[in-house]
Amino acid sequence: MLTIRQIALILSGIYLLLLFVGFVLARAFWFYPQELNKIQHIQQREIDSISSLVSLHLLQQLSVTIDYAQWNDVYAFVASNGKLDQAPNIVAANYTSLGFSASAIMNNNGDILLSQQLQDGNYLSEDSSPVSSWFRSLHENKQISQLSQTSGLYRIEGTLYIISIADINNSEGNSRSNGYFLFAKPLSKDFWHEIRNVAGVSFSTYSNPDEHCRPISEPVTEHQQAIQRCLTNPMGQTPIRLEVTIPDYLVPKLISSELFLTYMLVAVIPLALYLIFLGLVTEPLRYVTSHLRRSKLVPLPEINPFPQLRVKELEELRSTFNRLQARVQRQRSELTELSLTDELSGIGNRRAFEEKLQQAWRRSQRHQQNIALILVDIDHFKPFNDIYGHQLGDSVIRQVGKALASCVQRQDEYAFRYGGEEFVLLCYVRNQEELGVLEQHIKKKIQQLEISHKGSPTHSHLTVSFGVAWLKDTGSWLRKLSTDDWFRAADAALYEAKDAGRNCCRCTMIDQNTDIKASPVFQRPPPAL
Known part of the structure; x- marks a missing residue:
């Protein structure tokens, strides 16, 4: 037993524990998710900033490419099948100052009319220019029209370029395109350094990402200290992977x-x-x-x-x-x-029956006597309830209980309601003649009730069936049996009475010469006590 102080200490411990659990739950399900969500939004903004700056560079280069592609000189150059005297301004010096390392002009037949690529201070020929070879392969693979008027990141022979391609038209825009203009700019470390400085984001770049890399347009759905996204080009390729990280001090902790x-x-x-x-x-x-x-x-x-x-x-x-x-x-x-009385019938309940059954069993082991356990069941009680209603059915239970209680004579004889429409009697019967008188007495008491039962195939009035397990000349030999055996014998006799057409009685006599466990009684499953 605990004292108030001990209970107080236990409650104090429970208080601290519940407070801690509540604290952790509030952190885990309210504040911590909000902090993670805030970090997630920060990461999304950082990725969006990187994506916007890269897209801005791509759009700027595409704008320049479209501007060059709409020069009348370029249009005339392609129309003349590559005569430079028709386009004196198309020289590398005019666009190297813009940071472009390569340009190319291709007509609609896939012929490269001009190829200029500066690498390590030297201009490469058309055959040795990786950009021109890549440009030509687009026409051969019939992908050139797909990439026209686009700008994107492409990795060519290990070098990452921003490449923009535009249709060649005259400045008035009233002519059909007669070719494609290409500008290429290699991406150096300075390019990514500028992105980091402008966006204020710390990230790393990796080449040749795997095929499962998520595109940069995919939203951030969960917090990660390092978010990996890939930049894709108009061909659906992922030439580079970005890894955006946040500092450790910004990562929220569940319990700090x-x-x-x-x-x-x-x-x-x-x-x-x-x-x-x-x-x-x-x-x-x-x-x-x-x-x-x-x-x-x-x-x-x-x-x-x-x-x-x-x-x-x-x-x-x-x-x-x-x-x-x-x-x-x-x-x-x-x-x-009250604990031993059945509320409906007013006689002893199942608990009282079990107590008196044990008392009678122990007394029968010590003294020689003759005692009968009588199990009574109202015939066709369910149809009665269905026809007359449960209220009248409850009234029948009360009347039958009262009638059975009047059948016991001695103070140590009892009537009980076992459950539902089943009742039990414990009566001392000296011989078979007295047993027969008791059986007739029970039938007479039920008949005197004169309760009509239209749903009974047995009789026009309410009847009962009962089975008797009669212990004769009791004594110490009962120790080899149990109250369960006694009850099962009465239950089996009741089944025999029902099988015989109901409204009758069957009796099983048990003495020290009876091998009850070898009888058909024990072929039936035992009732639940």
Whole structure:
């Protein structure tokens, strides 16, 4: 048994535990997810910033490419099948200052009319220019029209380029395109450094990402310290992978040292106040407890240990205890009787039957006597309920219970309601003649009720079937059997009465010469006691 102080300490521990659990749950399901969501939004903005800056560079280069492609000189150059005197401004010096390392012009037949690529300070020929070879392969693979008027990142022989391609038209735009113009700019470390500085984002770049790399347009759906996204080009290729990381100090933690310190302050201060108050309360309670121990349920005397301070709760405890003490004594006997009485029929219930059955069994082992266990069942009771209703069915249960109770004569004979429409009698019967009289007496009592039963195929009025297990000349030989065996014998006799057409009785006699366990009685499954 625990004292109030022990309970208080346990409750204090539970309080601390619940407070900690509540603290952790609030962090885990409210504040922490919000912080993660905030970091997720920050990562999404960072990725969007990188994507926007790269797209801006691509659009700027595409704009320049379209501008060059719409020069009348370029259109005339293609129309003349590559005569430079028709386009004197198409020279590398005009666009190298823009950062482009390569340009190419192709007509609609796939012939490259101009190829200019600067590499390591030298201009490469058309055959040795990787960009021109790549440009030619687009026409051969019939992909050139797909990439016209686009700009994207492409990796050619290990080098990453921004390549933009535009249709060649005259400046008025009233002519059909007669070719394609290409500008290429290699991406250096300075390009990515500029992106980092402008976006204010720390990220790393990796070449040749795997095929499962997510595109940069895919939104961030969960927090990760390092988010990997790939830049894709108009051909659906992923030439480069970006890994955006956030610093460790920005990564939220479920439980940090600062949060734990806050928890300790929130927990300890109210706990200390609680323990102080507990000390003030337990002292008078211990005084009251000592009086209760000495009283042994006798009326309590004055229990206030502080005459100068009248404690209302203690005074109410004293008067309430004295009233309850008298009521408990009165109700104890009432409850004992109620717990053994069936509420509907007014006779003993199943619990009372089991107690009296055990008492009768033990007495039969010590003394030689003849006693019968009679199991009674109302015939066709379910159809009765279906026809006349459950209220009338309850009335029948009461009448049958009262009739069976009138069949017992001695003080140590009993009638019980076993459950539903089944009843049990324990009666002392000296011989078969008395047993026959008892059987007729039971039938007569039921007949005198004169309860009509239109749903019974057995009789026009209510009838019962009953099985008898009669113990003859009892004694110590009963130790080889049990009350379960006795009840099963009565139950089997009841089944035989039902099989015989109901409204009758069957009896099984058990004495020390009867091998009851070898009889057909035990071929039936045992009833549930």
